[in-house]
Amino acid sequence: MPSLRRAAYLALAWVSFALGVIGAFLPLMPTTCFMLLAVWAASRGSPRFADWIRDHPRFGPAVIAWEDEGAIPRYAKWLAVVMLGVSMLVLVFTVGILWLKLTLIAGLSLIGVWIFTRPEPAISS
Secondary structure, eight states, X not given: OHHHHHHHHXXXXXXXXXXXXXXXXXXXXXXXXXXXXXXXHHHHHOHHHHHHHHHOTTTHHHHHHHHHHSOOOHHHHHHHHHHHHHHHHHHHHHOOOHHHHHHHHHHHHHHHXXXXXXXXXXXXX
């Protein structure tokens, strides 16, 4: 059973990593959250893979900032808040049920506030 669990964590890590890489090129797809999930899963399935992600020049600094300080770089905050705003705008025009639309917009707004109130890394990444 432990090897099956390890394989499941490793598979989740690779899928998350792949989605994160895709997110680096597609503006509506997140990158950092998938990298955080990849590192979490890889640390349970393949610590070497987790270390490789942490050492990666593009993805590593944001992951390390989150793990060490719970911090989000300023550019990532702005990008996330802008993308949340775009998502809210899409909801305004596509969701017909008023209570659902308002609930989703309120939820996205709270997420945006939470993201924006996270500290920035001590060393800019």
